[in-house]
Amino acid sequence: MLIASWNVNSVRSRLSQVIKWLEDKQPEVLCLQETKVSDKDFPLKDFKNIGYNVKFYGQKSYNGVAIISKDKIGDTRYGFNGELNELQISEQLHSQKRILSGLINGIRIINVYVPNGSSINSEKFNYKVSWLATLYKYLVKQSKRGEPTCLLGDFNIALNDDDIHDPDKFTGGIMASEVERKMLKEALGSRFIDSFRVFEKFSGHWSWWDYRNNSFELNKGWRIDHIYISNNLLSSLKSSVIERSQREYNQPSDHAPVMINLDFQENLVEFEDEDDDIFNL
C-alpha cells in the first residue's frame, strides 16, 4: 500500500504532472497541500477519470488540502473541528483550510499543511504556534480511537539539523527554531515515527527547494515534507522515499512528493474466522 504526500503549489497548474505521476506510480493514497482552489472549482473529474476518489477542503487562492484515494474514503473530518469542539478553535484557525482526515483501508490518514510562519515572532509566527498547539489537542483526541494512523503533509519545519542543507545558516530561524521543533515533537509525542528516518540516517535528503537562487540546481534544500506513522504500523513499513525527480519536471512545484510503502492488510485478523460462504450468497 503506497501512501504519498505532495505540496503541489496549486493543483490546477500542476494537474497534468500529478495525473501522470498517479498513473505511473499507482499509489493507493495521495495527500495534496496548497491546492489553492475553492471546492467548487476543484478538478474532481480528472481524478475520477483515472479511478480515484477525492475529498477536498479548500479555499480561494491560498492553502487547501485534498485526499486522493483508490479505495473509499470514510469518516472524513474537515478542519480542526472534525475532531475538536468548536469552542476549542478560534475563528482564525477555522478560516485557513489546512487539515483533512479520512479512514482508508482501516488506516486513519491525517493530511496537514502547517503554516509557514514567515519570520520568528511575527504575527504569522504566532499563528503557526497556535496552529501547532491545536494540532497537539487534535492528535490527543484522535488517538483515543486507537486507529493505525498516518500523519503526513507539509510541516514547514525541519525537525533536526540534518534536515537542512546549511544548518549553521538556518538553525534558529523560521522552520528551524527551537519553539517550532519543540511544538511539533510534543504534538507527535511518543506515538509517531518519522518514516524517512527509519531507513536513512544521514543528511543530504530534501523535499523542498526554493524557487529562487538556483536552489534546486545547487541542491540547497530542506526536508520539511514528512510521513509519520503510529507505532503500531512500524512492522508494516517497507520503505520511505522522496520522489526527487518530480522537482526536475517542467514548471514544477517547489516540493517533491514523499511516499511510503506499507504492507498492511486491514481485515486479515477479522476475516480469518469468517466462513467463506458469507461472500457467496
Next chain:
DNA sequence: ATGGCAGAAGCATTCTGA
C-alpha cells in the same frame, strides 16, 4: 536588510509562500 521565483486574482500590481 532585501530580493530572488512562482501562483492567484485580475488586468497593474499586490499578496503570499518558504
